[in-house]
Amino acid sequence: MRSVFPVLTVVVVIFIAWYAGAIALNARWADDKAERAGVELSLTELVADTWSQDKPKLPAPHQVAAEIWKTTGAMVAKGRGFSKRSLFYHSWVTFSSTTLGFLMGTVLGVGLAVGIVYNRTMDMSVMPWVIASQTIPIIAIAPMIIVVLNAVGISGLLPKAMISMYLSFFPVVVGMVKGLRSPQVMQLDQMRTWNASPSQTFWKLRLPASMPYLFTSLKIAMAASLVGAIIGELPTGAVAGLGARLLTGSYYGQTIQIWSALVMAATLAAVLVGLIGLVQRITLKRMGMAQ
CATH class of the missing domain: 1.10.287 (Helix Hairpins)
Known part of the structure; x- marks a missing residue:
């Protein structure tokens, strides 16, 4: 209570x-x-x-709630839960590019973090570029990514996912670098006394120690990935997705539609971050870490 x-x-x-x-x-x-x-x-x-x-x-909150009900619950009651007028349908489109971009960003972020921790050249050269990449406004780079990929015949889900990846990989890199470097000197010295190889040190010490940092960064990355997916839908003239709903609402001055899409996006982000939190609690509990 x-x-x-x-x-x-x-x-x-x-x-x-x-x-x-x-x-x-x-x-x-x-x-x-x-x-x-x-x-x-x-x-x-x-x-x-x-x-x-x-x-x-x-719009007042009850107007937004009524719009959400009209485009979700009422649609489901009519058997049209995933029609193109339903927020469930648009949420699914955005969810697809969000999760793909999140997975790509996580893989890229973890890979870069491992390289930065174990290779001093990457630490001195790659890390500054990783930080500098986030100084470029995503709203400026998103149309460039979409235009370039369309020019080579790549369209649909992947361009939006790549924009999501661009936003989501950064917190994963930073969190994993911090986590992989979190073991104390005494712990690393103990691994050396046991004649542990670098790979054994990684799997037995560094990776388990980085888990709390990883899950915290994954929550941030998931929220950033959703933002990237919505932004990726704006310059494409997309007809589906929460970004498309925002764009359509702005064209016709439908502020209630805009706010209903925003609330749905916030709800989707909360659910996805909550799922990561659930996985975090289960994983850390199985690893014997207090959570």
């Missing part, structure tokens, strides 16, 4: 601020309508209007 109460408090504060923001941002449009109609709105009528506009600047 002690852990739930702070979370509920934050959620309540967010909803109060959200509803208040909807009133503040949508009030001008409500006043303009009332002025043209020659009527004067009471406070109750003003609040009701700001929370029920078709294209508000900031």
